[in-house]
Amino acid sequence: MKSTESILNDDHFKLLAFLITSARGCVGEPPLYGPLRLVDAAARLVEIMKKEGKAIPEIIELQKLIEEKKDLVMYDEEEFIKFLDDLSKKLAEIIKKQ
Template structure:
């Protein structure tokens, strides 16, 4: 198998490292850390999108919303779950926009 990236770290390598270490950590962490880790993965994917000029206002707003609310899991579980519902609704609305095009 040839090395197509000429020794450069592949664009998603750091994300894979984060996801695999998160998966392992979740074995011993509280249940609600799973959703937190998924939100952080979304942030990291958006970071890659931004670096590669693939992002737009929707993704910047999504990332901002995640950054501002993800740690509510530490002190207000009910609010955190409401926030997760808001993210799902935000993405569902965007999906509808795609379908309506």
Template sequence: MNNPEFELLVYLITSARALPEEPASYGSIRLTEAASRLCRIICNNDPDNKTYCELLNCIEADKGKALTEPERFSAMLEKASEILVDCL
């Protein structure tokens, strides 16, 4: 299946279903992955939108650090929040 919007929807629903049985920290990980996927969809649909592509790069750089380097993961989320303001 090559429908990124539907794949994101499936990811969100299955993540919500699994979350009650998972450690609390997984919530941030799953939400960050969903944000990354949504940014990728936006960037693929509008490659000239540099702000969303910057946001995607920011998230991708450190999204895997939540469990191994939580401070770095938190800093990435802070930076992503700042970039997100520029998307308004």
């Protein structure tokens, strides 16, 4: 990439910017917003993986689960934590299969 304009359109750079600004945002936010931002970043990473042809169906399913359940943090913290546990288990299953 040669120009600043092209870097701003790069999906990797967009994720980097999201992570850095999220880190700063977490300083003053409620504690569970950190995990919310991390799973949001995970979903964004899966999107990049899809574009690059690197996302297997099981990973795409993780992304769908994140999109469906990440808002739980706003109204049911206990269920949000259970969702994070479930997401971690599903990731472990993917790892075991490889």
